[in-house]
Amino acid sequence: MEFVLSAAIGILAASGAWLLMRPRTFQVIVGLCLLSYAVNLFIFSMGRLTVGAPAVMPRGGFVNPDAYADPIPQALVLTAIVISFATTALFLVVMIAARGFSGTDHVDGQERNR
Template structure:
């Protein structure tokens, strides 16, 4: 399980970085999304990989923390998903406005001359 998760993080991060280096704005935005997915999965994996265990400990007495999942990474990832959705929507609006003003979707604002 850890190997699959590590491979997924690596593929998302590598694909995101590769797309960030592309000249088109839509590819850059897609690269940012993939990179944020990789970071979210990484943060989520820091809370230990537990299957079928509740995230909330009951009140009272001493309990074994190994029987419960860590809720903090789950809350951080949920917050990061909401924030990345909002920033992606903002980036798409800015991209559409930029394409309307310049007539191209290149990052530098002009088509390459050949």
């Protein structure tokens, strides 16, 4: 499982990074989304993999922390999901507005002239 998940994180990160370095704004936005999946999964995996033990506690009584998934990475990732949605929206709007102003969807605001 660990191997599959880390390979998956790597593939998502590589696809995202490749798109990040591409010249069209849409490629960059897709790249950022893929990269954010990779990063979220990466952070999430730092809490190790637990199957069938969500961090929902019994009401009172003794709690054995080892029996549950680590809640910290989950809380961090929950925040990250919402924030990455917000930044994606912002980037999308900047992308649209820049396209309207410059007439091109190149990341530099102008086609590379050569």
